[in-house]
Amino acid sequence: MRGKRVPKCFSGISERINSVSLDFSAPDLLNVRNQWAMKGCQVIRRRRPGVTGLLAACFVLSLGCVGAAAPLPPYHAKAAAAAAGTVTPTVHCTLPAGQGEATGPQEMNVELSPPVVAPGGKVHARVTLGASPATSAIALDDVPTIPSLDLAMSGGATGTVTVRGAEFTMDVPAGQPIEIPAYEGDFLVPVDASGEISLAPVRTLTQTKVLGSVFETPCDVVGDVGSVGTVTAEGTTSEPATLTAPADPVRPNTSVKLRGSRWTPGATPVPSLCAAGGGGCDPLKFTSNTLRIDSYGTLTGTATLGEAGAVPDGGYQVKVNDGTKEATAPLTVKAVAAGNREISLSSDSGPVGSVITVSGRNYNPDRWINIIGLDAAGTGLDDSAVYVKSGADGTFAVEFTVISDAVAAVQADEGNDPATVRTLPFTVTTEGGGGGGTAEQRLTTEVRAGTLSMTQAGDTVDFGTTVLGTDTGTQQARLNRVEVEDARGVNSGWSLTATLTGFRSADGNTIPADAVRWTPACTARAGSVGAPVAGSPAALGSEAASLCRMSPDGSRPFTGGRFDADAGLTLTVPEFTRPGDYSATLTLTLL
Incomplete structure (x- = not known):
């Protein structure tokens, strides 16, 4: 990956992460700037049987108690007084x-x-x-x-x-x-x-x-x-839900497979990480999840832990709550322990302007690694500094540019810790036999901002035919691939959402929209800047559901490129449904 060039005093600064809400009110929309809204439609068809068809440590807010929220009404009939x-x-x-x-x-x-x-x-x-x-x-x-x-x-x-x-x-x-x-x-x-x-x-x-x-x-x-x-x-309760998590230690910044049974069918599960004693439960310790509960109450999917700095090594309880039921399971978190840190250069010599790759291993995971060129006296050349974050396995790789003939060595450290400094020599070479002089020419160009747009690979999704009384009533299909292109050259992010109408036949019979659930997926194409985040598995309907989003990234000057999004679709036909050809319209909105 290409490292980000920064002044030396900012080496190790944490990247900025902003969350983007997909639920805008009217005043929120007035604040949206330089964004384009596009809509695309995909028709989903259903056939009837038998029919064809600043420095990070400058300040930190410290509070011991906070809170503000509208009161919620009590729900129990005996709640005469709190x-x-x-x-x-x-x-x-x-x-x-x-x-x-x-x-x-x-x-x-x-x-x-x-x-x-x-x-x-x-x-x-x-x-x-x-x-x-x-x-x-x-x-x-x-x-x-x-x-x-x-x-x-x-x-x-x-x-x-x-x-x-x-x-x-x-x-x-x-x-x-x-x-x-x-x-x-x-x-x-x-x-x-x-x-x-x-x-x-x-x-x-x-x-x-x-x-x-x-x-x-x-x-x-x-x-x-x-x-x-x-x-x-007092009284009785429904059968308790079950939850299982990996018995072996898991790493920070990796996905954790969770399974369970006897959950509320169709409910939305939310994972939290709690202390070993069950307190301090925090959903922010998981950065994303793919958890879902099917019509039989079976829980499946994964939840991705936060980085090592947010989730230290130790024993925890992972808790899942679906709004009606919850269950916990023990979970041990253990990051890759730093060993004898090593760095290597893809080349130890080259002319001014050379771009080499600096690689390292045996580092703490999810830590900022600072790379800088040194002159013959061992003084840092500030203009050469780049930084990169180590991976969950404690390795890193970053491109480093030889900015001048003063570069005599390349140095790396972990989070400005002197004990982690590693240095390798580098020799600046000259082309040819010397002499001849130099000359300069000024090259200029103009780059103008493009637009935010999307295209789709098709406009029809066919779930096939369901024969009432002989099938499970569940059909699988896949959303046509949607390509998002962000050529604006800004760091404002974007979101791709969808709504779905109910299914309707020519006779006026209907199948509700929430009979369709999806599991989104999205990826960045090669050369794109930024990592898109897929939406959570959910039932579709009139409320916008997230297919894919790109959040503003404070560690980069801009995000952009081409991104592919699609989703696995599951249609569950109600047991008692009038035969016929049914269709519904899924509307995609890019903001």
Whole structure:
């Protein structure tokens, strides 16, 4: 890969990652700039039987409690009043980016509803936290923030549950106690719970997105603290879901295969990574997933762990929640241990202007590797510096340009750590026998921005014929390949989504749109800049579903190129459906 040239003082800076929402409101659309909207249609046909047819460490926001979300109504018929309590424990906060620690009292109030749930039932919590001992050194505006609170259960159930609020943005004053509105979230009591369950706070976690990275401020409750409320589990529950994860250790930044049974058919599973004791559950520790639950309640797919810096080595619990059921399984994470770091050059000599490949192995995974040329005195030549991130296997490769005849060696280090410096000599050669002089000519050209566009390989998808009473009613097909071309030369990203109408026959009979599910896939063609992300498996309908997206990438000056997207399609025909030819229209939208 080609390395990115940067000033030496920025070597090792973390790449910037921005999330793109696919659900725009009308005011959001007014803020979209220099984007093109195109729509393409693919007709899906159904035949009736028998018919043919800045420096990263300049500042980091430190918060101990945050939250803002609209309250949700209680759902249990017995919820005449919410169970609520207030405690003021001492909390010990660990500030991010090595800023130190902070300890002090913090008021915590939790309202729980309904007061009675079935084993495995859902509890709604409203959390109000007082000012935290962790504060911000500087004032910041519009900081994306996600709050959560761990509650320890005792009595009718044991273990830890997590109340996680929705992400929101906030303005943070400098050096002042931060007053944050209450936030709300849900959790499920264990399926074996019985009787009165007492809940006590044990830990808050605040995640803030600054400079394109997620920074965490955990605050642990010191000593025993009283209960903030109780919930009673009584009655019967449905059969509990099961979950299995790999027994062998897995690496960060790799996909983890998950399997399970007895889940809610057709529900959307969401994976989280929790501490070994079950608390601190965080969906952000998985960067993407392909999990799906079929009509029989079988869970399949993978979830991709975050990078080594976000998921340290250790024992965890992976939890999956489908909105009604949840289950956990143990998971061990272990990165490739750094060994005797080695670098190599594709060539150890060449003239000025040569482009060589610098390779390395036995490095820590997911770390920034800084490459720089040295002169004969061992001084770094700043204009030659490039950087690259090591892979999950601890290797890297990057192109390095010999910028002048002063280059006498090439040096690599891992994250500016002097102990990791490795150096190899390089000899600048001259062409011919010398002499002759030099001359310069100035070459110019103009590059103009192109457009964002798409084309599709076809406009019809045929699911074939279903014979009622003899088939399973499930048919497979594949979406025609869609090619997205981004020739704008900007770093604004794009999204490709789809909606689907219901199927309708000539007689006016219908098959609902959500009878079709898809599993998207997308790839970048050779020479393209940026890595597209496929949407999650989902049922289709009037709400836009993501097929493929490209997020702005702060580590690059622009993204662009050609990208291919398609999806596996599954049609499940309802058991009692009128025979006939059915068709529906799938509309693709590129923004």
